[in-house]
Amino acid sequence: MRTRDMAGAAAAAGVSISAAALFGYSFAASSNHAFWLPGVLERLSPGLYAGDPAVAAAMRGPTLFYDALAALARPLGLPGAAALAWAASAGAVGALAWAAARALGGGTGAAGLAVLFTSLSGGLRTASPWAGDPLIKPFADHSTAAWPLVLAACVLRMGERRSAGWVLVLAAGFLNPLAAGLGAAWLLGAEALERRAAPSPADQAGGVLAALGAAVFLSAIGRGARPDLALLSAATPNTYSPWVWPWERWLHAGAWALVWLAAAWVHPERRRLLPLLLAGLGLGAAGLAAPALGPLALAQPLRIDAPLCWLGLVAAAGVLAARLADPRPAVWMTALAAAVGLAAPFAGTPLALWTAALVVFQGPLSRRAAALAGAAYGLGAPFLSPETWAGAPFSAALAAAALGLAAALAPEERGAWPVWTKPLSGAVLALWLAVGLSGAVRPPEPLEVPSSAESAARATPPGSRFAVAPAVSGFRLRARRPVCAEWTDFNLALFDAEAARAWRARMESAGADWRRLPAERAAALAEWDRALLRNRRAAAAGGIPEWTDPLQAAAAAGACGADYAVLGESVLAIGRRGR
Secondary structure (H helix, E strand, C coil), X not given: CCHHHHHHHHHHHHHHHHHHXXXXXXXXXXXXXXXXXXXXXXXXXXXXXXXXXXXXXHCCCCCHHHHHHHHXXXXXXXXXXXXXXXXXXXXXXXXXXXXXXXXXXXXHHHHHHHHHHHHHCHHHHCCCCCCCCCCCCCCCCHHHHHHHHHHHHHHHHHXXXXXXXXXXXXXXXXXXXXXXXXXXXXXXXXXXXXXXXXXXXXXXXXXXXXXXXXXXXXXXHCCCCCCCHHHHHHHCHHHHCHHHCCHHHHHHHHHHHHHHHHHHHHCCCHHHHHHHHHHHHHHHHHHHCHHHHHHHHHHCHHHHHHHHHXXXXXXXXXXXXXHHCCCCHHHHHHHHHHHHHHHCCCCCHHHHHHHHHHHHCCCHHHHHHHHHHHHHHHHHHHHCCCCCCCCCCXXXXXXXXXXXHHHHHCCCCCCXXXXXXXXXXXXXXXXXXXXXXXXXXXXXXXXXXXXXXXXHHHCCCXXXXXXXXXXXXXXXXXXXXXXXXXXXXXXXXXXXXXXXXXXXXXXXXXXXXXXXXXXXXXXHHHHHHHHHHCCCCCCXXXXXXXXXXXXXXXXXXXXXXXXXXXECCEEEECCCCCC
16 A cells, blocks of 8 residues: 555544544443443453343353453553544544545545545444444444454455455454354355356355354354344344334435445446445345344344445545536536535435435436425425424535535536635535534543442442343443343343343343333334434333332342342342342
8 A cells, every 4th residue: 555545544544533533432321332341341350240140141142352352451441442442443444435435446535535424424423224223333342343344355355355355254253243244245245246157266265264254153152052033023123123114214224225326326436336235235125024034134134234335435435526526517516515415414314315316417407407406405494394304404404405506507618617616615515514513513421420329339249239120221331230131131132042031031020021012112113213314302212111119129129139129310228238
């Protein structure tokens, strides 16, 4: 790699980390951390979670990433180690966007746009369009660490260094077998589509190696345990059962698929991009048919949308960079307008559809019509009810109206506008981005902040066991004490069906009715999706019972042999042990 590209990739990594911090970073505030980090703390302080069945089972699962995190935490502390791992993943996504744009023949402008789009994309940083699982989460976990290796394999494939790519897919398998399996299927599918024949022997060998590596890893680390698809479907139905999605989510998913496909279709290197996009769309279609897949649904094919979103944004950057360099005002102004839908983190479904139209339409009449339609939408969007799916943030609607109208009226003649109009327009767009992002900035939370109940729990004798309501997650981690069962323990069903069934029984004793819970959970998640896609503040998805009665809490604690029960911010002593 040339010195200029190395410097560009390093700068891209810094931009990506900074942007990820704008979207928020937290430690010990996520469901993944609530489930996996107690195992890290147990490695650092053996006996801290003695008698906690979920922690014991989780430590038998695929935990190589968390083993490494524990090793890093010994000199740095767990918050420092988690922040470093997260920053490395976030930086890698930006650096790889730069490298991918360059591998596709783009110049510095295309690479810079790729970094900008991937850094500001809500689909990569907050909720991906299909699975709702972003590429860079606001915390460090095993999928956030594994996906950059899959992206690096994709970049190597575009640079015709495919054997090295398979080594990275295998390495990803030891961090997250699910991400590696999807990555292997994605790259093999792209190879088959590109050759229109069976994959080459090297690719076949690489795919087999990746599959065997993941299988051996799961068998060795998981001790032969098996997942429980029914329990996972009940706990997270929107992941395994797309038919519970509200129609707004179907439209949103389709709109972004059109954006990615449009960018790949008109890109000069579409022969290299289209096989990857089509293979990924095929995997996504398999995820939509999850009920017919049986055990294969556990692979969660919809999660391929995160790397597809990254690739689609890189492709769009290459297309728009070339158009921004065009001397015709109608062309470069349309490219600026298209950047609105790609750079606005929460632009909404209509602006995604508009972006796809601006990218794919290249004739003067069709381009002007698309620009004018976006201008009309931008003018009308602020007057739409905030409860409608067609709304957009005010700043995004204003930018669409102004740039869409300018693109529709801009002349086709080369150099018809003064040379200063292009940099001025770019500066105005940058100012709009800064203003639009200012309301979305979330201050990082690098340290955990225990509640009063969690602080009280830390003051209890070591080994004290707690019972919490079924809806609670994270008490075990922040209180540093064993817990009978927490909601996030459903992750046991990914690799240990026996432990998951035992957790389900403990949840039933705490008040969860598994005859009603799946339907109530599905309805709550659908409402959460609908609120998010209609630009409303989305409360945490419910559908899980809470405790309101001290007697209920005490009975549940007694049933699981707990020393204390937690009711709101109160810690209730059970039996002879007191606070």
